[in-house]
Amino acid sequence: MxxxxxxxxxxxxxxxxxxxxxxxxxxxxxxxxxxxxxxxxxxxxxxxxxxxxxxxxxxxxxxxxxxxxxxxxxxxxxxxxxxxxxxxxxxxxxxxxxxxxxxxxxxxxxxxxxxxxxxxxxxxxxxxxxxxxxxxxxxxxxxxxxxxxxxxxxxIDADIKAIVVIPDTPMPTNESRGKLPKSFTIKDCVSNLSHAAFLTACFMKKDYDSLRLACVDKMHEEVRMSALPELFSVREVAYANGAIMSSLSGSGSTFLNLAHASDAQKIKNALVDKFKNFKVEILNIDNNGFNIS
Known part of the structure; x- marks a missing residue:
């Protein structure tokens, strides 16, 4: 198999x-x-x-x-x-x-x-x-x-592409999770709840252009990204060149950027030019999960 x-x-x-x-x-x-x-x-x-x-x-x-x-x-x-x-x-x-x-x-x-x-x-x-x-x-x-x-x-529609930025620096999940706060304010919890719900609705309704508004986080991204400050610039460059969503992938260090297919190469070129030590790839979204043959 x-x-x-x-x-x-x-x-x-x-x-x-x-x-x-x-x-x-x-x-x-x-x-x-x-x-x-x-x-x-x-x-x-x-x-x-x-x-x-x-x-x-x-x-x-x-x-x-x-x-x-x-x-x-x-x-x-x-x-x-x-x-x-x-x-x-x-x-x-x-x-x-x-x-x-x-x-x-x-x-x-x-x-x-x-x-x-x-x-x-x-x-x-x-x-x-x-x-x-x-x-x-x-x-x-x-x-x-x-x-x-x-x-x-x-x-996810075939028009949506992922432009992933993969630094050489690993971020083991256990170490990354250990740096997170042990408690959060009600304000930040409500922010994440509302944005996660809105983000889910955007994907379900295929309202991809609202993803940037939806993907705001108050719980984990800033802390994790501070271990590799270049990631803040990755997000800025991606949005400046047409990304519809830009977020830390899991616990990092990869950064996920989503874009319409027509903008994907432009975003990749800008990221490659700015971050020469990072690997940048355009990937399709997989809609099937694991496959056995």
Missing amino acids: IIKIPATSANLGPGFDALGLSLELFNEVEICENSFHCISLNGYGSEKAWLKKNNAFLNIFREIYTKLGGNPNQNFKISFQNNIPFSRGLGSSSAVIVGAIAAAYYMRGFSVDRGKILNLALEYENHPDNIAPATYGGFVSSITSGKNVYSQKCE
């Missing part, structure tokens, strides 16, 4: 731990039963030999595979093509979790029910902002209740 799992951009400004978007940047994993254990790594992480011995995808895959009645001693040949950078706010860990669970169900011959996969993924990542769009694709607004995730999804 081959499974492709998309990168995701979470929070989207005010939607802290709740909102996410799926991007056409995929990790690809090929798995087959084998007479001996074999792992190959390409792309991000290929230089880290220890990943072959302590591989999160394989650990989760084996755990679920065994729970589904699989032989715990079964050997596999697994080939990874990692195109999602680590610790950059593009959902690399969620891609691992969702991909491993879905792959285990498929290899055991079970129906790959996306709702079930998502609920199981919550056991490994306790907020749904990345795992939900990795599962369903498109724009996803999610809540949790007990051990279940409840999501509302809408597809």
